[in-house]
Amino acid sequence: MSHLNVVAALPLIIVAAAGVLAMGTGLFDSQRVRRYAPTGVAVAGIVAAFVAIVVLWGDREEAFGGSLRTDRFSLLLSAIFLAAALLVIALGWHESAAVDRRGEFAGLIMVAVAGMMLVASAGDLITLFLGIETLSMSLYVLCALEVWRERSLESGLKYLITGAVGSAVLLYGLALLFGATGALDFATIGQQLELTGLTADPLVIAAMALIVVGLAFKASAAPFHMWTPDVYEGAPTTVTAFMSTATKAAALAAFLRIFQGVLPELAADWQAAIAAIAVASIVIGNIAALVQTNMKRLLAYSSVAHAGYLLIGVAAGGIRGAEAVAYYLIAYLAMTMTAFAVVIIREREVENGEQLEALAGYGRARPVLGIAMTLAMLSLAGFPPLAGFVGKFLLFGSAVEAGMTWLALVGAAGSVVSLGYYLRVLGVLWLGGREDAQPARMLAVPGPVLAATATAALSIILLALLATPLIDISRGAAEALLAP
Amino acid sequence: MSGVPLVFYLGVSAAMFLLGLLGVMTRRNPLLLLLAVELMLNGANIALVGFSRHWDTTDGQIFALVVMVVAAAEVVIGLGLVVAVFRQRLQLNVDDLARLRG
Numbered sequence: 001m002s003h004l005n006v007v008a009a010l011p012l013i014i015v016a017a018a019g020v021l022a023m024g025t026g027l028f029d030s031q032r033v034r035r036y037a038p039t040g041v042a043v044a045g046i047v048a049a050f051v052a053i054v055v056l057w058g059d060r061e062e063a064f065g066g067s068l069r070t071d072r073f074s075l076l077l078s079a080i081f082l083a084a085a086l087l088v089i090a091l092g093w094h095e096s097a098a099v100d101r102r103g104e105f106a107g108l109i110m111v112a113v114a115g116m117m118l119v120a121s122a123g124d125l126i127t128l129f130l131g132i133e134t135l136s137m138s139l140y141v142l143c144a145l146e147v148w149r150e151r152s153l154e155s156g157l158k159y160l161i162t163g164a165v166g167s168a169v170l171l172y173g174l175a176l177l178f179g180a181t182g183a184l185d186f187a188t189i190g191q192q193l194e195l196t197g198l199t200a201d202p203l204v205i206a207a208m209a210l211i212v213v214g215l216a217f218k219a220s221a222a223p224f225h226m227w228t229p230d231v232y233e234g235a236p237t238t239v240t241a242f243m244s245t246a247t248k249a250a251a252l253a254a255f256l257r258i259f260q261g262v263l264p265e266l267a268a269d270w271q272a273a274i275a276a277i278a279v280a281s282i283v284i285g286n287i288a289a290l291v292q293t294n295m296k297r298l299l300a301y302s303s304v305a306h307a308g309y310l311l312i313g314v315a316a317g318g319i320r321g322a323e324a325v326a327y328y329l330i331a332y333l334a335m336t337m338t339a340f341a342v343v344i345i346r347e348r349e350v351e352n353g354e355q356l357e358a359l360a361g362y363g364r365a366r367p368v369l370g371i372a373m374t375l376a377m378l379s380l381a382g383f384p385p386l387a388g389f390v391g392k393f394l395l396f397g398s399a400v401e402a403g404m405t406w407l408a409l410v411g412a413a414g415s416v417v418s419l420g421y422y423l424r425v426l427g428v429l430w431l432g433g434r435e436d437a438q439p440a441r442m443l444a445v446p447g448p449v450l451a452a453t454a455t456a457a458l459s460i461i462l463l464a465l466l467a468t469p470l471i472d473i474s475r476g477a478a479e480a481l482l483a484p
Numbered sequence: 485m486s487g488v489p490l491v492f493y494l495g496v497s498a499a500m501f502l503l504g505l506l507g508v509m510t511r512r513n514p515l516l517l518l519l520a521v522e523l524m525l526n527g528a529n530i531a532l533v534g535f536s537r538h539w540d541t542t543d544g545q546i547f548a549l550v551v552m553v554v555a556a557a558e559v560v561i562g563l564g565l566v567v568a569v570f571r572q573r574l575q576l577n578v579d580d581l582a583r584l585r586g
Contacts, residue, residue, distance in 0.1 A: 080514040125547065126547050126550055128548070129547075129550070129551070129554075130550060130554070133554045133557075133558075137557055137558065137561055140561050140565070141561060144565055144568065147568050150569070150572050151570045153565060153568050153572065154569070155561075156565050157514060157565045157566070157569065160558070160561060160562050160565060161508070161517050161518075161521065161562075164518075164521040164525075164558055164562075165505075165508055165521060165524070167522035167525075167554075167558075168501070168521060168525050168527075168528060169524075170502070171503055171525060171530065171551060172527065172528040173523070174528075174547075175497075175528045175529075175531040175532045175535065175544075175547075176531065178532065178535055178543070178547070179494075179531065179534075179535035179538070182535070182538075182539035182541065183543070184543045184544075184547065285559070302501055412539075442531075
């Protein structure tokens, strides 16, 4: 217990080192080094970390005296973060922010991933808080990376203020939890709550409420989502894509780690609170998305709604709930990344390319991208047999099994409402614009961007076809999470 | 345990946290917002240190030290962003001044 066991922390160390190195190579005099080295270092780091994850895959190991838990859950989540980082770095190939500041872009993405891995593998409260802050702070800077654009700066500043408030609320909750139990590590806190029957203690209840609110800020769940549309719209689109996939996965990992891993004794209380937040997110996200004309804002509200669907799995609890969340996070990564990829490609071709009307007739002119977007929208809406459907089926199924059928019904109703805006995008994409005219100004898509888009789009189908092995892996992760 | 009872620590800590929250909700100047957030974080720090004494362990104090580092980093990024925004606005103002030149 008291030894370092650095090997178990290897994926984290590799990613953090690659981040620092990538940022450093971005400072070289030679333009050639500046252009290729950061991306190369980051990609090499991601590949090495993937290898380390595969090698370490197995039973729980503890590093740094128990502060870091490397188990199937943390490794699976780490793989999700790394996949998101790889896709985003590929998509950022020709983005202006990424070209001028490749070192910072690649470096900060890697540091953010290191923070997320810290969250997913946290073994005590300090590690959890440190991980959340590491990822948040990298994202504040990434949002403001296009310093010549006032919208980008505003987005960074707005995210910083709301993010810091969320962190402070979370920290106060963690402090109260420490006060109630006298311990910082998850294992002792769990034992204390189990032995002493502190579950009705006002201190513990207050701690739980504050932690729910703080993490809801990070997961952009309603009613703590106010910052989401503005920040998502202002930030560079590659960063938005990273935020809406990887950051959400990290916040959900924190939810699962704390509530299912540490506070199962209090399940009755937090289940009600999280279910309420899930319902609010589904209702507000889906209804607000209906009236958006900007693709980035539309996807922002869609991500609020999806935070709600994911929280259904957390509220349902147990192995089934955690397994459903893990699978849906993978599916959500593929479909959201595909949607953002098409927006990114269009945005570089025309001014105001993030507006919905910029996509008018785009599907007819570029069938490959049109089909990718179609897959993403149908999967987000939950059409069978795509990955989104399998994920929603698991999530709602876990709620029914936990005796929360009403929650599953809210989720299903939300999915029906969501058809209103997902299908509107498809209508504009295939039927919009004049029949005979081409959409304005189309440029060749650089190789890495096209490869990332195609990979993400194909994954939407593959994840559904390979659902059985993937659900097995997710179940292994859920079991590792719930193991004492 | 002798000295100041835990309740007083918690009272000060809760008051600071709530004042910070109030500040975030009412102020509109980014610098004051950053200050208010600092107040919230330090409120939590006092609670951590108070509980640390109550349980007679140093764990809470270590946490508080980590939080201080985090808070400092947050302020650095916040000030950096404020300066960047200010520079953008300043450029506009300089243009305005050029127009007034006799």
